[in-house]
Amino acid sequence: MKKWSVILILIFFVSVTFAQIDKNSWPIFRGSSDLSGRANWEIASNPKLLWSVKTNSRTVSSPVVSNEMVYFGNNAGDIYAINFKGEIVWKYSIESGIEAAPILLDHLVVYGALDGVLRAIDSSNGQLIWEYKTENQISGSANIWEANGKKYLIVGSYDFNLHCVDPSNGKLVWKIETENFINGTPAIFHHKIVFGGCDGFLRVADAQSGKELNKSDLGVYLAGSPALASNKAFVGDYEGNFFGINLNTMEIEWKSEPQSDQSALLATPAIDKCKVVVGSEDKNLYCYNLNTGVVEWKFQTNGRIDGSAVISNDKVLFGSRDGSIYLLNLDNGEQIWSFDAGKAISSSPALVKNKFFVLTEDGRLLAFGY
Numbered sequence: 001m002k003k004w005s006v007i008l009i010l011i012f013f014v015s016v017t018f019a020q021i022d023k024n025s026w027p028i029f030r031g032s033s034d035l036s037g038r039a040n041w042e043i044a045s046n047p048k049l050l051w052s053v054k055t056n057s058r059t060v061s062s063p064v065v066s067n068e069m070v071y072f073g074n075n076a077g078d079i080y081a082i083n084f085k086g087e088i089v090w091k092y093s094i095e096s097g098i099e100a101a102p103i104l105l106d107h108l109v110v111y112g113a114l115d116g117v118l119r120a121i122d123s124s125n126g127q128l129i130w131e132y133k134t135e136n137q138i139s140g141s142a143n144i145w146e147a148n149g150k151k152y153l154i155v156g157s158y159d160f161n162l163h164c165v166d167p168s169n170g171k172l173v174w175k176i177e178t179e180n181f182i183n184g185t186p187a188i189f190h191h192k193i194v195f196g197g198c199d200g201f202l203r204v205a206d207a208q209s210g211k212e213l214n215k216s217d218l219g220v221y222l223a224g225s226p227a228l229a230s231n232k233a234f235v236g237d238y239e240g241n242f243f244g245i246n247l248n249t250m251e252i253e254w255k256s257e258p259q260s261d262q263s264a265l266l267a268t269p270a271i272d273k274c275k276v277v278v279g280s281e282d283k284n285l286y287c288y289n290l291n292t293g294v295v296e297w298k299f300q301t302n303g304r305i306d307g308s309a310v311i312s313n314d315k316v317l318f319g320s321r322d323g324s325i326y327l328l329n330l331d332n333g334e335q336i337w338s339f340d341a342g343k344a345i346s347s348s349p350a351l352v353k354n355k356f357f358v359l360t361e362d363g364r365l366l367a368f369g370y
Contacts, residue, residue, distance in 0.1 A: 023353035025066040027104035029141035030268055030308065030348065034228040035187040037270035039312040039351050043327065044370030045336050047356070051086035055363040062101035062141075062307070062347040063357045063365065069123070070350070070357050070365060071109050073098025079111060081126060082365060084355070090126035094119070100141040100185070101348070105151060105167050112138025112155055118163075120170060130170030135159035140185040140225065145207045147191065152207070154193055156182030162195060164210055174210030178203065184225035185268070187233070192247065194233050196222030202235060202245060216250040218243060224308075227269040227276075230290065234276050236265025242278065242286075244293055254293035259286065268308040268348070270316065275330060277316055279305025285318060285326075287333055297333035301326065308348040319345030319358055325366075341366060 023041055030037045057076030064071050068084040077094040079102065096115035103110050108120045108129060114137040120129040136158035142165075143154045152173060153165040158181040164173040180199035187194045192213070193205045198221035204213045218237055226235040232253065233245045240258030242265060245251070260282040269278040274290040285299045303322030310317050315336065316328040321344040327337040347359040358366045 025104070026350040026352055027064055027066050028144065029062055029064070029101040029103070029185055030225075030227070031310065031351065033143055033145070033188040035185060035225055035268055036227050036229055036272070037268065037308055037310045037348070038272045039310065041312060041353055043312045043315045043317060043351070043356070045327070047327070047337065047339075047368040047370045049339065050355070050367040050369045052367070053082055053086050053088065053365045055080060055365070057363050058361055059359050059363050060099050060306075060346040060361060061359065063350040063359055064102050064104055065350045065352050065357065066104045066123075071102050071104065071123070072359055072365065073100070073102060073111055073113075074363055075099070077113065079109065079121065079126070080365075081109075081123070084367070086367060092121050092126040092128070099139050103142045103144060103153070105144055105153070108167060110142055110153060110167065112140070112142060112157075114138070116157060116159070118142065118153070118155055118165060118170075120167065132163070132165050132170045132172070134161065134163060136181075139183040143186050143188050145188050145191070145193070147208065154186050154188065154207070156184065156186060156195060156197065158183065162186060162193070162205070176203075176205055176210055176212055180221070183223060187226045187228045189228045194226050194228060194247065196226060196235055198222070200237075202226060202233060202250070204247060204250065214250040216245055216252065223264070223266045225268040227271050229271040232290075234269045234271065234290075236267075236269070236278055238264045240264055240280065240282075242288060242293065244276075244290070256288060256293040256295065259284065259295070259298070266306050270309045270311045272311040273330065277309050277311060277330075279307065279309060279318060279320075281306070283320070283322075285309060285316070285328070285333075287330075299326070299328055299333045299335070303344065306346040310349050310351050312351060317349050317351065317356065319347065319349065321346065323360075325358055339368075
């Protein structure tokens with residue numbers, strides 16, 4: 001009995017620590033595998049623009065960060081590596097647009113593209129390592145699952161399948177077929193993969209076997225990605241409904257009705273302190289109570305909010321298609337700071353200690369310090 005207790009504790013410890021974020025890196029879309037968009041350090045109330053870098057194409061990708069390097073893609077098919085001085089270190093180009101954020105895994109930069117190919121390139125020099133081909137476009141980021149010292153990439157495709165790929169060689173491990181496009185990023189925690197798609201189902205799969213465990217029919221297609229916390233999944237749909245779902249039973253614990261006529265929820269929620277924050281096509285950022293789904297506050301911008309917010313301690317950071325970056329008080333939604341970037345923002349910020357990075361749709365990477 002004592003031996004099994006120790007094993008269970010170790011499994012739990014590995015699962016929990018994998019979801020934590022290193023203060024010096026943001027290696028994955030939303031910062032961690034549960035997609036909660038949460039950091040545990042302070043953002044100053046008056047950040048300063050350090051530098052900006054202009055690339056050659058529109059982008060809706062989000063940046064990722066590791067070892068004082070920032071990586072992101074654009075619609076022209078370029079992946080950039082930019083150092084903390086704002087210098088372009090390398091660029092790797094393909095003939096297909098890149099909408100999703102890359103994921104950083106050991107020495108690899110891995111990303112999917114609209115040509116349906118998942119690629120791994122060397123983070124130090126931008127050289128191609130391997131390619132894995134799906135049968136349709138990849139619009140969402142890959143996620144990472146780790147067990148017994150091995151790591152696996154999980155990515156959805158418009159070919160109706162969720163794919164598990166071995167990052168050491170780019171080979172298929174397993175795949176799960178659904179009934180429509182998978183266009184978001186799968187969330188992962190406690191060896192469970194949680195993902196939605198255009199078939200209107202939120203599904204849970206076993207990461208080890210690739211077997212579907214359960215699903216919940218939400219009725220409307222899910223354009224965004226779920227975020228996980230407290231053994232619940234939080235996700236919005238294209239009609240503006242927002243759900244809190246029990247991952248053990250896949251029952252809907254609460255559902256918040258659309259807040260307006262044009263309130264599609266395309267962003268991934270951010271979660272902390274019993275609050276769930278998500279942007280809407282109706283130009284508002286909403287804060288829901290994690291346990292009840294009641295809207296605690298909302299903050300109106302002058303443009304749609306397609307990108308995902310991040311939370312750091314008591315502050316919320318996000319961009320809007322009105323061209324501004326906002327910093328709000330998490331408790332009451334009051335504005336603390338804003339910055340006029342001049343062009344629409346559809347990406348999610350990448351946050352590390354003392355810095356954060358935001359992409360504008362015209363292809364500029366903005367670096368802020370504090």
